[in-house]
Amino acid sequence: MSSPSKSGQWIHVGTVDRLDESGAAITFDIDQSRFLGGFVIKRGDQVYAYVNRCPHNGSRLDWVPGELFDESGEHLICATHGAVFEPETGKCVGGPCINQALIPLAVQLKLQNIYVEVLPSLLS
Ligand code: FES
Numbered sequence: 001m002s003s004p005s006k007s008g009q010w011i012h013v014g015t016v017d018r019l020d021e022s023g024a025a026i027t028f029d030i031d032q033s034r035f036l037g038g039f040v041i042k043r044g045d046q047v048y049a050y051v052n053r054c055p056h057n058g059s060r061l062d063w064v065p066g067e068l069f070d071e072s073g074e075h076l077i078c079a080t081h082g083a084v085f086e087p088e089t090g091k092c093v094g095g096p097c098i099n100q101a102l103i104p105l106a107v108q109l110k111l112q113n114i115y116v117e118v119l120p121s122l123l124s
Contacts, residue, residue, distance in 0.1 A: 008117035023069035055100035
């Protein structure tokens, strides 16, 4: 979880009770006109958010909204060509974009509410 910056816009994306260790995720829109979105996941006590865009060719990771983990539940997986990512870092550890990474988004929790920071650079 991160501190807010002065330049970002914080958006409410849901509540922590929608996330669990089995791989449940929350997806949300960042810029509907460009089909740009993000997702939030929970690992242990930590909540992570990323732009839902694969570094390989820019596809969303999920075919089915909110289904982002592989069968093992250990890695995020891109449904297009199978790149796998570490949930805690967003780093690609297998597939066509190995060693590239998802774009992380800052997260803040207030009580059970999850807020994600959208930087202006994502909206331009
Ligand atoms: S678009 Fe994600 S692996 Fe190709």
